[in-house]
Amino acid sequence: MIDQLIQLVYLVATALFIFSLKWMSDPVTARRGVFAGVGGMALAIVGTLMHPLIIGYSWIVIPLVLGALAGIPLSWVPLTAVPQRTALSHAFGGLAAGLVGTAKYFLWAGHGELTTFRMGAIILEVILGYLTCTGSLVAAGKLQEVIPTRPIMYRGQNVINFTLLALAIGVGGMLMIDPSRTFLFPALIVLALAFGVLLVLPIGGADMPTVISLLNSYAGLAAVAMGFVMENKLLITAGALDGASGLILSIVMCKAMNRSFTNVLFGAFGQVQAGVAQVEQRTAKSATADDAAQLLENASSVVIIPGYGMAVSQAQHRVHDLYEELTKRGVDVKFAIHPVAGRMPGHMNVLLAEAEIPYDRLVEMDDINPEMPRADVALVIGANDVVNPAARRDKNSPIFGMPIIDADKAKVCLAVKRSMNPGFAGIENELYFADNTLMLFGDAKSVIGEVVKSLAGGGSGH
Amino acid sequence: MIDQLIQLVYLVATALFIFSLKWMSDPVTARRGVFAGVGGMALAIVGTLMHPLIIGYSWIVIPLVLGALAGIPLSWVPLTAVPQRTALSHAFGGLAAGLVGTAKYFLWAGHGELTTFRMGAIILEVILGYLTCTGSLVAAGKLQEVIPTRPIMYRGQNVINFTLLALAIGVGGMLMIDPSRTFLFPALIVLALAFGVLLVLPIGGADMPTVISLLNSYAGLAAVAMGFVMENKLLITAGALDGASGLILSIVMCKAMNRSFTNVLFGAFGQVQAGVAQVEQRTAKSATADDAAQLLENASSVVIIPGYGMAVSQAQHRVHDLYEELTKRGVDVKFAIHPVAGRMPGHMNVLLAEAEIPYDRLVEMDDINPEMPRADVALVIGANDVVNPAARRDKNSPIFGMPIIDADKAKVCLAVKRSMNPGFAGIENELYFADNTLMLFGDAKSVIGEVVKSLAGGGSGH
Amino acid sequence: MQFDFLDGLFVLMLATFIGLDVIRRVSRLLHTPLMSLTNAISAIAVVGAILLAGEQESRLSTILGAIAVFASTTNIVSGFLITDRMLKMFKKREPAK
Amino acid sequence: MQFDFLDGLFVLMLATFIGLDVIRRVSRLLHTPLMSLTNAISAIAVVGAILLAGEQESRLSTILGAIAVFASTTNIVSGFLITDRMLKMFKKREPAK
Numbered sequence A, B: 001m002i003d004q005l006i007q008l009v010y011l012v013a014t015a016l017f018i019f020s021l022k023w024m025s026d027p028v029t030a031r032r033g034v035f036a037g038v039g040g041m042a043l044a045i046v047g048t049l050m051h052p053l054i055i056g057y058s059w060i061v062i063p064l065v066l067g068a069l070a071g072i073p074l075s076w077v078p079l080t081a082v083p084q085r086t087a088l089s090h091a092f093g094g095l096a097a098g099l100v101g102t103a104k105y106f107l108w109a110g111h112g113e114l115t116t117f118r119m120g121a122i123i124l125e126v127i128l129g130y131l132t133c134t135g136s137l138v139a140a141g142k143l144q145e146v147i148p149t150r151p152i153m154y155r156g157q158n159v160i161n162f163t164l165l166a167l168a169i170g171v172g173g174m175l176m177i178d179p180s181r182t183f184l185f186p187a188l189i190v191l192a193l194a195f196g197v198l199l200v201l202p203i204g205g206a207d208m209p210t211v212i213s214l215l216n217s218y219a220g221l222a223a224v225a226m227g228f229v230m231e232n233k234l235l236i237t238a239g240a241l242d243g244a245s246g247l248i249l250s251i252v253m254c255k256a257m258n259r260s261f262t263n264v265l266f267g268a269f270g271q272v273q274a275g276v277a278q279v280e281q282r283t284a285k286s287a288t289a290d291d292a293a294q295l296l297e298n299a300s301s302v303v304i305i306p307g308y309g310m311a312v313s314q315a316q317h318r319v320h321d322l323y324e325e326l327t328k329r330g331v332d333v334k335f336a337i338h339p340v341a342g343r344m345p346g347h348m349n350v351l352l353a354e355a356e357i358p359y360d361r362l363v364e365m366d367d368i369n370p371e372m373p374r375a376d377v378a379l380v381i382g383a384n385d386v387v388n389p390a391a392r393r394d395k396n397s398p399i400f401g402m403p404i405i406d407a408d409k410a411k412v413c414l415a416v417k418r419s420m421n422p423g424f425a426g427i428e429n430e431l432y433f434a435d436n437t438l439m440l441f442g443d444a445k446s447v448i449g450e451v452v453k454s455l456a457g458g459g460s461g462h
Numbered sequence C, D: 001m002q003f004d005f006l007d008g009l010f011v012l013m014l015a016t017f018i019g020l021d022v023i024r025r026v027s028r029l030l031h032t033p034l035m036s037l038t039n040a041i042s043a044i045a046v047v048g049a050i051l052l053a054g055e056q057e058s059r060l061s062t063i064l065g066a067i068a069v070f071a072s073t074t075n076i077v078s079g080f081l082i083t084d085r086m087l088k089m090f091k092k093r094e095p096a097k
Ligand SMILES: NC(=O)c1ccc[n+]([C@@H]2O[C@H](COP(=O)([O-])OP(=O)(O)OC[C@H]3O[C@@H](n4cnc5c(N)ncnc54)[C@H](OP(=O)(O)O)[C@@H]3O)[C@@H](O)[C@H]2O)c1
Pocket: A206, A207, A208, A209, A210, A253, A257, A306, A307, A308, A309, A310, A312, A313, A339, A340, A341, A342, A343, A344, A345, A346, A347, A381, A382, A383, A384, A385, A386, A387, A416, A417, A418, A419, A420, A421, A422, A423, A424, A425, A442, A443, A444, A445
């Protein structure tokens, strides 16, 4: 009876998780999605607590409370730190999966209850769990710049990595054949932990978003494996949802960068082209904040293209002021959002939402591009690669084929950045030398601030 | 071992069914969808034949072959007869479910193996199965006009229907309490059969598409119930897919007609407004085929709006000729497809596809309406309700609120029909009396034929 | 066989989510073929029918099973054939034109 | 408990279909909150952790279980809170403007 009740509770929890993700399809219902997710998780916990085999609650309730207390401050991180928080969180998730698998193994090995099927599921769970744990820690370290963000490469690293993986598989195979060899299990754990570190270490800091997303997917798969170990459908379903999410986000990112998974994992992008930028010496035209203000207020349609620089300088609130000033003057202002602008998927959307810019002003790349030729001013704020026309023109460019926002097609292009330095991909940008481009050098926050002041200061700002 | 293999085969079959429906989302992949469906079904049958409890194959193979032989000619029906074929097919499906439930009941009752759970599942399966069987037969009869198509109503019919349903539930309840009362089971069957007949009989022939779709959904649910009886996940999944399909198609139809389920099932639509048409006596302007040809060939954009009349008169091939003639002359010809034009969902699409009109010329209502004011000629072929502006204007009209195609907004509207008689909803159509509407009286096939002849006969047809 | 009510319910729930999602995205163009395709798929009842007719536990069950096999097979064959017949008609404009 | 490998596989297949479909339709606008939401959901591992910590079958399993409970709860709480914090920021233009 109680067993059936638990199953029923799990069933409802599963449905809530599915609705949770369904409701994320639209910003209007998205918060409801969070509540559904919370409800699903609460039911999952309550259902589990009802389990008849549980003999004491102190070892549950104390870590539950401590965990909740630790979780609250972790949710206060600034939005720029969201990627590393997510990575850290994956590390915890992977650790939990790994620990549960380890404990189950020793319990079952003690009672001689290890079937081949159970052993296989545990091996998968443990490898995925621990690998996710250390891999995510390294990723978090790189994002927080505790660990050097540049790709750490050394001779023969792929050979070492694959040897490690092969060893782990070999040890796993030996355990499958004879699960009672308990001395092999710690070896498996160590191999998985080491593999996680070595897998992520050689990847450049800027590729971390894709890596995190992949690790998210692994965490999901670890939960699925745990579902097979614990014979629990809720775990399998929730894990699969999670795995799908990580996979799809990674694919979205790779597609938007026109790169393949292997290239991200083994390509060490972002370092190779380090020296290219200085090859040619050309001059770009620069303008003052007052010039920019004049151009903007005389425009009838302005497209703002934000990028990583806006995030770094936290310029979104100044951008909001600019949006207000221009809208007040009857200028039609839209934001063009590139899928990989910034450093995580949806980065720009969250920042602009934080600055209270209505989300119906944010337009996706594919929808804004046909309109670009009709825009009077394209205002590029700290974006670089996502507006680099070389992606369209130059077959030899490392970003060739990457879809970009056509800032160069607007009548005038204003570009805000601190210098002529390249962006994430490390390559020069033709756009800044184009005839109709004017540079606004300086930190995005202060430049936009000056433009706003110039606009607010009446007329053309003089 | 063999059990596991069967489960694996069922798993693959389930995946194929899901892909089958997924691929129906696009005409390009749709045929692949049929192959996936066939593959899934073949695997399901093969998997079942491997079952170790099967002791002889003659009682399987003979009906299998006979059924296949009977199925082939049934697939040759003309496209206009597709609705009644589908209904007939549902009757077979319902029958199969009912029979399996009946046989299982008597087997288990004989061995005293009936748990409450099994009994409940069997009752559901049997009621849904037999109800679908007779209900679908009546629907098929009405569509084939073997049974009078008008709503057959009599005093107190809802009381009788609900009494029958209550009785069936009562008998079911008694069986759940004591499954060994085998004498009650035939009563249950008879009640379900009778309920199916009485449910559909009072519904008008023209509402049959919605009814068929609902019955499709019931057939799916019967398969789900059978899945619970036979403890088979494949049956549950395939049944659920089927149930979802029937449900969604019914909802699409109801929405497009701006009606509710209850209104369809108990409203006896299509009869109430029988006498309304003759209230006012106005005159409509009529034109000849030559006039129409001239108008069409001088237009630069023509929107053709087909309806039930095109289906009845099988005019689609003439329409194709017209399309060719006009396209040859550089006229832009599009087809505006209303979701409930004709008598089943997607009716017009299939007919026009049969006539080899490329499907990228078929435009859905919501996409064509914004373009209508720019169309030079709207050519309405045997459509009536779906272009009735009363749906937009007249709050008292029974079709008020139904979304329509804005034929009246085109510069000129040509309407082909045999008389001033109303269509399915039985109400007069303002459109025919509008200043910019010209009527082309006659059977659609011959009228369009004449127009084509006039066009082909050189110049303006004189 | 290991099967209980809640197992079945779990599968039913997931399948319903999939069904509603998948069907909602079927092209409107293809609603008529969709009707006949799901009609054919609903004949999955053939699985139960085959078991009854093959296990031959009683004369009644064998005969009812055989009839059910016949009825469902008719459905399967005619449903798939007519769906394919309809779908074959759907053609895009030839690019040559 | 009745559970076998193929049962699990069946559920996994259906859940994967749902997952891929549902995620593919998440608005691009919300990809960052989606990351933290699924991050919170992946902490479902808490179910296994609670059982271990509660069944107290051995000292090792209890301690590992308790650590796992702590780790997952941290995830759950911070994941949901931060997702909600981000989503609260998304606003449509007020119609008044
Ligand atoms: N979003 C994702 O999910 C994701 C994931 C992985 C990789 N990526 C990669 O990240 C890149 C994103 O492109 P992006 O155009 O947004 O960024 P970007 O190409 O990295 O360029 C950012 C630009 O902002 C400028 N900048 C930096 N700090 C600034 C400040 N304080 N004020 C003003 N400007 C500042 C920099 O120029 P100065 O130094 O001259 O100021 C730099 O050129 C793409 O290459 C993409 O492939 C994104």
